[in-house]
Amino acid sequence: MNKAIGNIAFGAFCIVGGLSKKFVLAGIESSNGLILLGVVFISLAFADAVKSRASSTEASFIDPILDFWFIPVRAERLLLFQRIFTLTFFIYLLGWTSSATEWLTVEGFHLSPNATSRAYPAPFAALPVAWLVPFLIVLFSTTWAVILDVGGRVAKALLLGFAVYVQMVDQPSSFTLNKLYVVFFAFILVAPASVTAHDGSRWHAAWAVRMVQATILIQYCTAGICKTLWGDWTYNPMVLYTHTVGIYRTDIAALVVEYTPAFMWVIFAWSALLFELLAPIFFIGRRLRTIACVWGATFHIGVAVLMKDLIFFTQQMISTYVLFLDDKYVVRVESRIAAFVSPIATPINALTDRIFAPLFERFGTSEAVVVAPPVDEETGSEKSKAAS
Numbered sequence: 372m373n374k375a376i377g378n379i380a381f382g383a384f385c386i387v388g389g390l391s392k393k394f395v396l397a398g399i400e401s402s403n404g405l406i407l408l409g410v411v412f413i414s415l416a417f418a419d420a421v422k423s424r425a426s427s428t429e430a431s432f433i434d435p436i437l438d439f440w441f442i443p444v445r446a447e448r449l450l451l452f453q454r455i456f457t458l459t460f461f462i463y464l465l466g467w468t469s470s471a472t473e474w475l476t477v478e479g480f481h482l483s484p485n486a487t488s489r490a491y492p493a494p495f496a497a498l499p500v501a502w503l504v505p506f507l508i509v510l511f512s513t514t515w516a517v518i519l520d521v522g523g524r525v526a527k528a529l530l531l532g533f534a535v536y537v538q539m540v541d542q543p544s545s546f547t548l549n550k551l552y553v554v555f556f557a558f559i560l561v562a563p564a565s566v567t568a569h570d571g572s573r574w575h576a577a578w579a580v581r582m583v584q585a586t587i588l589i590q591y592c593t594a595g596i597c598k599t600l601w602g603d604w605t606y607n608p609m610v611l612y613t614h615t616v617g618i619y620r621t622d623i624a625a626l627v628v629e630y631t632p633a634f635m636w637v638i639f640a641w642s643a644l645l646f647e648l649l650a651p652i653f654f655i656g657r658r659l660r661t662i663a664c665v666w667g668a669t670f671h672i673g674v675a676v677l678m679k680d681l682i683f684f685t686q687q688m689i690s691t692y693v694l695f696l697d698d699k700y701v702v703r704v705e706s707r708i709a710a711f712v713s714p715i716a717t718p719i720n721a722l723t724d725r726i727f728a729p730l731f732e733r734f735g736t737s738e739a740v741v742v743a744p745p746v747d748e749e750t751g752s753e754k755s756k757a758a759s
Contacts, residue, residue: 410557413427440581443574445698447705448563452583452693453559454518454708457530459686460552461514464537466683471507474541476500481541495539510537517559520709521716523723524560531556550689551586558582579695586652587691595647604644611640619678627677637672646670654695664692 380473413676446593469549473479477497484493498506510533516526534556538549562579615624646666653663675685693701709716 401740410554410561440578441576444577444580445702446573446575447702447709448694448696448698449559449562449575449580451701451705452580452690453520453710454705455518455690455693456555456559456687459515459683459690460530460534461511461518462686463548463552463683464510464514468507471503472500475506475537476503479541492539492542494542495536511705519712519716521712521719523720525723527556527560531560536573546684548684549725551687554586555583564648584654584694587688588654591647591650595644595650598644598647604640606639608640611643612636615677619681621679624677642666643670643673660695664695667692 431546453525465475478500479497481494481497509573513522513526513529513533516522517530523527528582531553533550538545538553558579563575565573565575567573602610611627616628620628650663650667655660655665671688675682
């Protein structure tokens with residue numbers, strides 16, 4: 372158990388370091404390598420903890436914590452998130468396809484390794500111009516394979532590789548959402564496989580879902596803390612107005628600025644700040660989640676409308692709200708999608724899992740032992756036991 376805790380701590384340290392542009396660990400500059408290393412250590416730790424918990428009959432003070440991370444949750448939740456989140460990736464890349472020659476091929480401007488800041492790793496080699504169209508075809512095909520859940524973990528591994536390459540080929544021009552795609556695609560790849568209960572429902576250990584949820588809530592809260600402690604949001608009532616009329620201004624923003632009274636900008640700013648600070652409370656509380664989702668969606672849609680190109684960040688963040696919705700809605704939507712694509716997905720997934728499952732087994736993608744019975748999130752009562 373101590374080894375698992377150490378691996379989780381080190382993995383979290385690596386992920387935080389990889390997300391920071393100025394973090395240096397033992398001479399290794401921040402990069403996707405650190406992020407992926409962190410994901411590997413955390414997945415190894417969770418796999419070891421599940422096995423240790425399953426083989427032990429002694430009660431421990433850490434049991435409630437383990438139950439939170441490893442309690443079975445409906446598999447449809449992560450799968451629906453996988454589909455929607457990957458769709459946002461497709462839309463994001465499609466939006467920049469018209470300038471793909473600039474940021475993907477040798478014809479565009481790229482900083483040399485010597486000219487790249489120490490805050491960034493050395494850029495990957497750009498594509499020859501002749502490779503651009505085949506690259507985009509394979510990239511978009513892989514993206515839709517993951518959206519349709521075709522190809523299993525092979526398609527997910529390829530998509531993760533594409534996400535890393537797209538970011539690293541032009542690192543100084545990439546955004547935070549590029550790194551979130553890398554991190555979340557990695558969690559989707561190493562997430563435990565689902566197991567089927569006697570009633571036909573599918574479950575898996577919750578840790579992959581919990582990691583995404585925790586990342587989003589920490590991101591919200593730290594953004595609010597930074598605005599409060601080091602920004603001018605608490606003493607400049609027109610701070611949001613100044614951002615709206617700045618370099619991110621859109622045509623719609625110009626219209627809004629002209630007709631919106633000054634006191635509304637104060638309300639908008641405090642609403643945004645309070646949402647970020649209180650997001651963990653609202654999303655964790657079951658009875659407050661609907662308010663959190665509506666508040667957050669309104670906040671992000673406002674950002675997308677008023678600030679240039681941030682629509683891609685908006686769709687990415689809102690897609691994560693799927694992980695906070697009630698099971699009854701998630702299962703209903705995912706069941707309809709799965710019924711439509713299963714004739715194609717099922718045989719292909721069976722083939723790829725049979726061939727490549729041993730490669731991913733060590734990283735927690737094989738069927739994990741369920742450490743506690745499924746629990747109804749609303750009533751707290753046991754539903755049915757699922758075990759591998």
